[in-house]
Amino acid sequence: MKHTSHHPSEAGDWYEHAFDLTRGIAAYTRSPLIEGISRVIAKHPDAHIANAFNHKQVACKLWARDTLLSAAGPAYSRIAILGGWYGILGAMLLEDSRFKVAAVDSFDIDPDVEAVACTLNAAFADRFRAVTADMYAIDYAALQADLLVNTSCEHIADLRSWLDLVPTGTRVLLQSNDYFSEPTHINCVASVEDFVNQAALTTLDFAGSLPTKKYTRFMLIGTV
Structure with missing residues (x-):
């Protein structure tokens, strides 16, 4: 031996x-x-x-990226990611040659993540921007993003009140889950149908579920 x-x-x-x-x-x-x-x-x-790039996080972001491509196409002048954390989803979109993305803005309320996100996306410094900001304080009309991404809707107490801040006609990609036992998840949904009703989007291009070991993740792509 x-x-x-x-x-x-x-x-x-x-x-x-x-x-x-x-x-x-x-x-x-x-x-x-x-x-x-x-x-x-x-x-x-x-x-x-290591937590931000674990296999579960990567699987959910790959699902978002690939579904976005098939449901809404490859071309975006500005993508705004809310709760962008270390900017991994932004990097995944920017490095994918199937997409044509002119700019990505990654917003997060935690000031400690801005420098990390910029380091991670240094290769895309001409197209990537990390911003410390409260998602409720952003002027979405002035931002002029043609896609808003929020993959942490379970952390938003009133999803529809946030969406009401977004200009009508803006495309969104939203994710939530049914992981009710996590204390920081203050607004989980039990099914994709519940998520559809909660978001009340004007148009819906995609609604689906991704089962994982501990919970199911839900995703919507459509317009406000």
């Missing part, structure tokens, strides 16, 4: 190993997003990047 040993310093070197690994994966895949993650590991060691 083969035995392996671990040096005591290996656990403490996690960030160094992760940095080397992600740099190698970035070189192999030529992915600006993976390269950005390696920069975040090196520059922002306190960022929860």
Whole structure:
């Protein structure tokens, strides 16, 4: 039987190993997003990047990206992402050659994530902007985004009151879930039908569900 040993310093070197690994994966895949993650590991060691890019987060964002392409097409002059966190969804859209996206604005109320999002999206600095802002305080008419994305509708106490701030005719991509046991989820929905009723969109291009191990994620694409 083969035995392996671990040096005591290996656990403490996690960030160094992760940095080397992600740099190698970035070189192999030529992915600006993976390269950005390696920069975040090196520059922002306190960022929860492993949680932000875990397989569940990635699956939900891939679902959003691929469904958006099929339901609403590839071309956008400005995409505004609310609750954008570290800007991963923005990077996924910007690095996908199937899309033609002129600009992505990633908004988040947490001031600590702005610098991390900019580091992660450094390859797209000419098209990506991270902004610290309360989603209720944004002037959506002045923003002139042709797509608003909010993948955290379970955190919004009154979804329709927020949507009422958005100019009529604006396309939106919304996600929520039925993970009622999570204390920070203050407005979950039990089904995609409940989500449709809650959002009350003017037009609906897509309504669907993505089952996961602990909960089901719901998504709507349409216009306000």
